Amino acid sequence: MISHFRFQQVFAPFVVATLLGIGLVLRLRQYLAGRSLWLDEAMLALNIVQRDFWGLLKPLDYDQGAPLGFLLLEKLTISLLGNGELTLRLTSVVAGCLALLFFYLLLMRFLSPAGLLPALALFALSERLVYYTSELKQYIFDVFGILALLLVFVYLSPSRERDDSPQNRAWIPLLAAGIVLVWFSHPSVFVLAGIGPTLLWQNRHNRRKLIQVGWVILGWLVSFGGVFLASLNNLSANDFLMSYWQEYFMPMPPWSNPGWLASVLTSTLTYFGLELPSWLALILLAGGLFALWRLDSSLASVFALTLLAAFGASALGKYPFGGRMLLFVAPISIGLFGAACEGLYRALKRLRWGAGLAVCVLALVLLAGPASKALENFSEPRMQENMHPAMRVLRAQHRPGDLIYVYYAAMPAFRYYVPFYGFGEEQFRAGEISYYRFLAPTLADIDTLRGNPRVWVLFSHVYEEDGVNEREAVLTYIDEQKMGKCRIESREPGTSVLLYLCDFVP
Incomplete structure (x- = not known):
């Protein structure tokens, strides 16, 4: 039988290397899948591409919001490497891959293989973490930022050394990390709110260190104050964003909806792929x-x-x-999942191999879902709203005099890709971007297309609620009004992009 020492020294490092390799392969597979920008990405991309560096300091178009550091880094990247999907997503994939490595380095500091391996496996396989690693949005930077700060705290915090050992410079990495990262990840301020009081408590009996910690916290506060004045103040005043996210704000007073907290805590694990009941999630946390x-x-x-x-x-x-x-909580919730496995192992340690077997069974049962989903997505990566097939059909079959009508939610992605496919502004009409509007304005747009013998109608991110699907409603309206006949020309399986060619009677 393999000894416990041999498992620790030989087998565990092999499993770690395998999990890290699988995690990197999954992330690169999704990144290189050739997926086009979807609605949210396209809206952010238009801001980045069409504005200069100074323009990105102003409130963004299309009700978009992102940390200024992230926006400026994206602008610098496309300025150096050119405009394109892979370039725009490059910073995210680098941050996501580094986050995987950082998570392992963090786990090493407090977990044995009994807790480290299940947690690392979930982090490596999680569909959310894999997907957002190749998304032109700031969310994977939230994970990266949280992990970077936790690592600096764990490895470089002078309060973890002997009382007489730390020098002033020992605080510099912690100070610099906090000052910089809040410009790239807004939730980073939450972990700073955890690190600051913890450092104060650790050093409460050492006046010199306490003063040093105070200066570090002051530096963080000044930097966050700059972030608030430069961007967060505008975001919190955006009525659309506040309305869009309203259901995710904690109810006040908390007892007005007692189930909210339990539901949200459960989601900090289920969001990353663990399929488990609320009671078990709360026990694990x-x-x-x-x-x-x-x-x-x-x-x-x-x-x-x-x-x-x-x-x-x-x-x-x-x-x-x-x-x-919620993505920023991944290091915390998955780390606690690993700690729970570690706690179970230590509680059953007297059983020798029985302890390891119990942890293995628990981990395998809980990780079966994420592993299955990871295999599925590796075989067929998520394509979301893949605009490329429809754009290729348009470029190949478009005739002089044809008109292209772009459904309002498809417009940002279409407008981003227009230069790549050679269409001019005069060749298409786009519905006004006003999300979750009534159907009437869309039908009014369709009425303006009368008299055009060949009209291409492009749908994406179709609004559907209360039993109304706007794509179906538009096609029904065209048929009922006897405007003409529409036939589908492009429909990519697994995506929501549909292209119709309509022959309208004069």
Whole structure:
């Protein structure tokens, strides 16, 4: 039988290397899949491409919002490497791959293979983390930023050294990381809200260190103040964004919706692929926090205070705690999942191999879903709203005099790709971007197409609610009004992009 020592020294490193390799391959596979920009990406891309560096400091068009550091880095990247999907997503894929490595380095500091391997496996396989690594949005930078700050805290915090050892320069990495990262990831301020009080508590008996920690926190506050004045203030005043995310703000008072907190805490694990009931998710999180407290009380304190800060911001209506805005909690919730596995292993350690077997069974059961989804997405990467097939059909079959009508939600992606496919502004009409509007304006747009014998109608990100599908409603309207006949010319399986050619009677 393989000894425990041999597992620790030989087999565990092999599994770690395998998981890291699988995680990187999954991320690069999705990145290189040739997926076109979808609605949200296209709206952000138009801002980045059409504005200069100074223009990105102003409120963005299309109700978009992103950290200024991220926007300027994207602009610098396309200025150096050219405009294109791979270039626009390059910063995200680098951040996502580094986040995977950073997560492993963090786990190494407080977990044995019993907890490290299940947590690393979930982080490597999680569909959300893989997908957002190749998305032109800032969300994977949130994961990267949180992990970078946690690593600096764990590895470089002078409070972890002997009382007489730290020098002033020992605080510089922590100060610099906090000052810089809040410009690239807004949720980074939450982990700073966890690190700051923890450092103050650790150094409460050392006046010199306490003053140094105070200066570090002051530097963070000044930097975050700049972020707030430069961009966050405008984002919090955006009525569309506040309305869009309304359901994800913590209800006040909290007891007005007692199930909200349990549901949100559960989602911090289920969002990343674990299919488990609420009670089990809460046990894993609570058990993980307890186990982590026994392993490293400072890190457990940072984790708990980070979540409290995020909930506080949500209660104030400043940060929606749900959907893709949850991505930043991945290092914390998945780390607690690993700590729970570690705690189970230690509790059953007297059983020798029985302890390892119990953890393996738990991990395999919980990770079966993420592993299956990862295999599926590797075989067929997520294409979302793939505009390329429809654009190729248009370029090949478009005739002089043809008119292209672009459904309002397809317009940002279409407008981004127009220069690549050689169409001019005069060749298409686009519905006015006004999301979640009534159907009447769209039908009014269709009425203006009368008298054009050949009209291409391009749909993407079709609005559907209360039993109304706007694509179906438009086609029904064309038929009922006897405007002509439409036939589908392009429909890519697995995407929501559809292209119709309509022969309208004069």
